[in-house]
Each structure stands twice: as structure tokens, then as C-alpha cells.
Amino acid sequence: PQVRQTILAATDIVGYHTYLNLVKDLTVGKECHGSDNRVELDRSKLALDLAASGKNVVVISSGDPGIFAMASAVLEVLDKEAKPEWQTIDLQIAPGISAMQAAAAAVGAPLGHDFCAISLSDILKPWEVVASRIASAAEADLAIAFYNPISSQRTWQLTAAKEILIKTRSGTTPVILARNLGRPGQEVKVITLGELVPESADMRTVILIGSSQTKLIPRADGNNWVYTPRSYQ
């Protein structure tokens, strides 16, 4: 409701085309500035310039803008370009439900205890950093949410991540694949770590990996609940 009011009060909406489309019922009569994926910095700069010129601007993000999304991009531009006229902008960030949370709620509570969230993209950080983070998460026996698991350009990273995990985590560890959360075509599937292959995911998939403690509970409909207990044994 907070976000809906904010959008209704705005004069200008900035965002990835696909996301602008998802809120088009709320943006009738407003200036919509759509852009392609992967131009987050240009998009942020446009939004800051519009806001500095007196417009009431909303930058649309999917999930939680604070988790692998637009808030960091806007602040990065604000920090690095630091135009004097941006100083007076009244910037606010509204949190939201990130993909890992919607995925978790759909199957139970796999993130119910200690967990981490790691982006598998090595476009903005070296793969060595990604790999060492996965190794540490495995060692710490944390449940893990993988964002950006794969794309048409990045095809081997998910297999590499699995190879690191499987050294310490059982092949029977529950894995949740979730796609298009909260949108038409939502898919949520529970498999095992042993079954995870690149074909399991695409760029819209978030993947949750259980810890050694994560359990399945059979449901009457043949599916399973997945949860990570609050206690550690």
C-alpha cells in the first residue's frame, strides 16, 4: 500500500520496460521512461536528473529494491557522479518482498534459520570472489539463496557452484527452483542438490539451497513442505 501511494503520487516512472508493464494500471497519465535491462546506471542518472528538475520520480524495481536491485545502483550514481543539484533530492527507499522470500513462503520456511544470499553473476565481481563466498557458505552450513543463477551469456557458473557445494552438502539436500514469482506463469519446484543442472534454471529463476538441517514434510497432495528448523543439531 505504501508503494502504491508513492506511485500514484509520482509524475515520472523510471524502470525496466518489463516492470513498467507490470504496474501500467497505476501509471496512466504519467511520464513513463522505460529502458532495457542492464542499463541500471543510466536509468539511475535519468531518475536523479528528473528529480532534481522538480519532478516526483519513482524508480521501479522488482522484489526488494535493496536486495540485488535498483537501490544500490541509484546510490552508486549519487556517490560517484555527485552532481551538486542532486543534493536537494528527497530520496526514499521502500522495501519489498524479495524473490527468495516469495519462493520460501511458497514451499514452507527453508530460510527459517541462518542463511545467505549470493549473486552468481560474475559480470560485476570476479568469479573467484563468488566461488570463495559459496565455499564459505558451505563451510558455515548456511541455507543459500542464489540470485542470477544463469543467463544466455553465463552458462557454467551454476554447475561450478554446485560442484563447490556438493563437496560438503549431501546430494539429497532440498533445492527450491522458483520462477516468475507473483506474476503470471509462477513456477515453484522442489528438487535435490544432486538433480540440479543448468537446465533447471534461467535468468528469472531464484534458487534456494537447504542447509544440512533442512527437512521435507510430506503433504496430502503429494508435494512436500520444506523448512529449516530454528535449532541446530
Added chain:
Amino acid sequence: PQVRQTILAATDIVGYHTYLNLVKDLTVGKECHGSDNRVELDRSKLALDLAASGKNVVVISSGDPGIFAMASAVLEVLDKEAKPEWQTIDLQIAPGISAMQAAAAAVGAPLGHDFCAISLSDILKPWEVVASRIASAAEADLAIAFYNPISSQRTWQLTAAKEILIKTRSGTTPVILARNLGRPGQEVKVITLGELVPESADMRTVILIGSSQTKLIPRADGNNWVYTPRSYQ
């Protein structure tokens, strides 16, 4: 809005007294079953029994029920006690904004890149597990959200956690202290890791610790934005 509808449709509301109070405008005329803190398993059992008897039951949780909250407790009871009459319950979990997300949004985007969430409570897991998870998170240079940092019974854990972190993370690392998020008396403060002391927090505080990449941006009002860039250098 989804959660509001769910509460309005319920006959019975189960939860911690304090949280029931926060939603009392929505629960007029419903059976409210309040209980004390720390009786999550009894509360879950009551809710499942009520639901099995044909009631439309909502278990109230703060933040996201899937993150250090009631969803795991309910599933744990469902798993371990597994009463046959519970099989037919149509259980649903509605995600929410967890404290770390509200804290992050209030100051910028400190969780904008890879991060982990760790409970400092050693009531349900040995401190050695907590300590090794903190050490791994430090080694992996993840931003960290600490839940349950301190309580009247647990007073030394926060200092122990800081001692592990400060071995590899600078004393100038930004730290966010957030209390009573989204409630009257909300407080959000940015300090440094070096300044973190047990008196900084209480049982209602969530603490965010920056990674080596987390930066401050000075604001016109004298405060700072805090963000973790999407790229890693």
C-alpha cells in the same frame, strides 16, 4: 493487502501478545489467543489444533514469518507431532518485510550485494556453530544482518561476534542499529564496527554490518546514506 484480507477473513488469531496488540484494529470480534514470547511451539500447536477443528486461523508474526519467525515453528510442530487430523489443514504462508530490509531501506542499500543473516542466539544452537558462521561470513566478506543480538540473559554474544569480525574487517566498517522498525519509537542509527558495544542494542534491535565494500555518502542533513555496491573491487 494480502495479509490484511487474510486477517479479516479469519475467525481466530494466534500470536505473541505484543503483536496481537499491533493488529487489534483488524481483529475486532475475532477470538484472539495471545501468548508470551518464547512459547512458539505451544502457540503453533494451538493454531494447528484450532485449524483442524474447522477454524480459520491466522498466526501473527513480526517481519517475514519465514525469516527467524513463526513459519519454521509451525512446520516444526507439524513435522514432529504430525497429528493425523492436521493433514487436511490448508496451510499458507504470507511473506513480509523482515527487520533487516526495513533497516536497510531506512539508510540506503547496505544489503545491496551478497549478504547473510545470522541469529546470535545460542539458545537453540551451540555458540560454536554461531561463531563459525560469523567467521565464515567474515572470511567471505559478506554484509551481515544480526538478529537477536542480545537479551537480558544473553549479554556477551554481541561482543564475541564483534571480536571475530574485527580480525578481518576494519573498525571503520559501517554498522546500522535499528529498533522498533515500522512501529512507534522507530530508531535507526549508523555507527562503526569499532563503536559497537553491548549497550548499542537490545532484544528488539537488528544490526547490519557492512562488508569491506560498503560505503557512506554524506547527506545534506548531516546524516549518511549507506550502500554496498553491486560490483566488487
